[in-house]
Amino acid sequence: MEIKAFDVKLQHLYWRAGFGPTFLPEKKPGNIRQAVRQLLRDAQAVHPLPDPHRESGEGPTTMAEADKRKQQQQERRKAIERLNYTWLNQLATAQEQLREKMTLFWHGHFACRLREPRLMQVQNNTLRQHALGKFPELLLAISRDPGMLQFLNNQQNRKQSPNENFARELLELFTLGRGYYTEQDIKEAARAFTGWGYNAEGEFVVRKRQHDAGPKTFMGHTGNFKGEDILRLVVENPRTAEFLTAKFYAFFVSDVPDEARIRKLSTYFYKSGYNIAGLLEKLFTSGWFYRSDIVGAKIKAPVELLVGLQRQFAVTYADSRSPLVLQRALGQELLQPPNVSGWAGGRNWIDSSTLAFRLQIGPALLQDAALEIQLKPDDDAEPTRPVARRKDGLRIARAKANLEGLQQRISQVKEDELVKGLSLLLLQVPLHPAKEQLLVQSIPASATRQEKIFLITRFLLSLPEYQVC
Incomplete structure (x- = not known):
């Protein structure tokens, strides 16, 4: 068996765009561009994680309150364990390797520590659904996600008493990066997100009585902004494309940033309307992606x-x-x-x-x-x-x-x-x-x-x- 230079490149692609090659017999693509496009075609399907409570039954109804709480905690732990195991197996066996890899990327980018298994499942499937689409759509979906709203306390964000947690992390960690906004921008953004929350069924709702409908000035723009307006303004800022592209580069390419490459990719990303799949195709088909200082690094x-x-x-x-x-x-x-x-x-x-x-x-x-x-x-x-x-x-x-x-x-x-x-x-x-x-x-x-x-x-x-x- 002769291992050719192309085979080495292909293995590199499969490790970075997915979780490595398998040794199953398969038809090999003719070149890297074909391989990348095949990965993108395979990733078109979306297979959501199932309800983690599907195997749990109804417990005894005559239990003491303390025993009920203990049983609920045990059931929650088992459901989380089941969800973890299911996703791990899906990462390993899914044909949609690139979608699963991107779901993992966004899971780290929009990081939440949640206690409820169903909130975990819903959020994970939201990330999976939008993983390779347009970033503005993903950003809106995750901003309305009940797990995110709970974790960053936007359920408590009300007019007269705005909670700044979600607005701060939105600007610092999810879009612009530290140093590209002011404390006043955070305060005004928090006002725009007042009233955003979820109901008992875990559905996104805007509690109009709790929303601050007054004028707000955010990053030089003034208006009666709602949450959607803040999201639109941050993605209209090219800095968001630069920030995200740098994170893509660190995740898929190297821990050592290359400013020229990142700048070129981010320009494309911004002009494409934040087309995630398009950016990845451009990255994976770049000649420098297969250089010896990148492979195995x-x-x-x-x-x-x-x-x-x-x-x-x-x-x-x-x-x-x-x-x-x-x-x-x-x-x-x-x-x-x-x-x-x-x-x-x-x-x-x-x-x-x-x-x-x-x-x-x-x-x-x-x-x-x-x-x-x-x-x-x-x-x-x-x-x-x-x-x-x-x-x-x-x-x-x-x-x-x-x-x-x-x-x-x-x-x-x-x-x-x-x-x-x-x-x-x-x-x-x-x-x-x-x-x-x-x-x-x-x-x-x-x-x-x-x-x-x-x-x-x-x-x-x-x-x-x-x-x-």
Whole structure:
């Protein structure tokens, strides 16, 4: 099997625009532009996450109030766990890889820490629906989202007593970025959003009696502005396109910004009416996106690492708790961003403890080994004793990988070229000659081909090189 330069580019694209390649037989595109357009075609479908309460039944109605609250808390935890597990599997198996990757991006951009599973589900599906459309439509939808309105206290935003939380984060984190607005702009924007909230059914409502209908001056414009007017004014400002494009660049390309590239892309983004799919197509078909200083230069986010392993090795978990524990240990739990700023990303994913644990995960999966995890106290919300936690699996993650797809993918590779062939398939950076030599020497001459593939793969997954894409 010959790994050509185009194959390397294709793997790079699949890692950045999705969660890595699979080893399933598939028709390969003829060039990068065709591959990008295929990703966009595949991403046209929208598959929402299901109701996380679908499996819960009605509890006893004669319970004491304290027992009811305890049962409700347990049901909420199980529903969140179910939603997390469902989304993780969808990230790994969905044909709409680019839509799911963009849903993850927007999940970090419009970061909310919510307690109610249904609010999580609704918000996640709103992000998924608008993930590749026009940003103004997404911004309006998320501004009306009950989870967002709850998290940033706009339910309490009333005339005579405006709450500035949503308006502040809208300008600082969602659109313009710090330094491109004034405190007075925040105050006036907050007045425009007074009365925005949701009803008992979780539907967006404008409580007209609570809305401040008076004139407002926002970023040099004066009028009887409503919330929609503020959103329109911020997207009319080219700075919003620059701010968003810089975040796209950091997420898809590099933690080190290139001002010239970002400026060029943001100009296109603004002129296109904030066409997200169009911007991504332009980015992924740029020649510089496939340069050697870009390929393999990003640390995989924990979710990218776990989902990538699941895609490549058909990983199956023993229970829905195991992947949740892994996410917590690695520092990125789906549906639970750390704060309104989202995950910092980049080198923040790695410290001495998380790197050591990362290097164990792949080999453990191949050996069907249980990963014993010591979570920090604030990462473990279960109010049970440590011994019970160990017994019920809270701190033990169990999963198993499957090498069949990989074995079929390299079926034509000669045995003396297995190390080179597997390293090209599994690593986004070249394997150092010294490590390659060490690996070759460590394989017993009597090992079968299947055993060699296992040993080589286990070694490669234990390397820091597997942690980058």
